[in-house]
Amino acid sequence: AQSVAQPEDQVNVAEGNPLTVKCTYSVSGNPYLFWYVQYPNRGLQFLLKYITGDNLVKGSYGFEAEFNKSQTSFHLKKPSALVSDSALYFCAEDRDDKIIFGKGTRLHILP
């Protein structure tokens, strides 16, 4: 069974607007959750992680994510989108010390 789900294949946001990329998880207990970003023709870059502690996690490039146990969600957010944020975003879970990735959401920031 898939452990993380990204319900949107693509998200379009106007530059300067807030953005949200959705992720839900299905594992029980205390999940280790991550967000990675993949720019065109580049490898995966780590953005942020949730292991324990504060539900709001701050990461690279102004991104943050909120761990919500009641909704089993870990949505990625940014208050003001930049055109350079356009990329493929993967939600992921550490399961038995390997990363299980969601299918990815392509984020388009429109100038």
Add this chain to the structure above:
Amino acid sequence: EPEVTQTPSHQVTQMGQEVILRCVPISNHLYFYWYRQILGQKVEFLVSFYNNEISEKSEIFDDQFSVERPDGSNFTLKIRSTKLEDSAMYFCASSEEISYEQYFGPGTRLTVT
């Protein structure tokens, strides 16, 4: 900032040939991984490696695959007899400790013809 490097960036090979994909993990990292991403699909775990042995492998990682750390810096993935369906982007990753964030290399695009 230290980073994971991979060579070559693109490898073209004929079906049935052996290929070796090379990775140099971050120097103080102890855990190493290979993932692959078939075009248009999600990233899939292949294998993890620690203390000179495989920690875990997926069902994709069958007998045609092998990994090795031949010296103190390189981490290689060998595909013994490539098939068309092995065409993918292969990512190496490393982490300092178990369950720490994994840092990924830029990938090697393998094209099997």
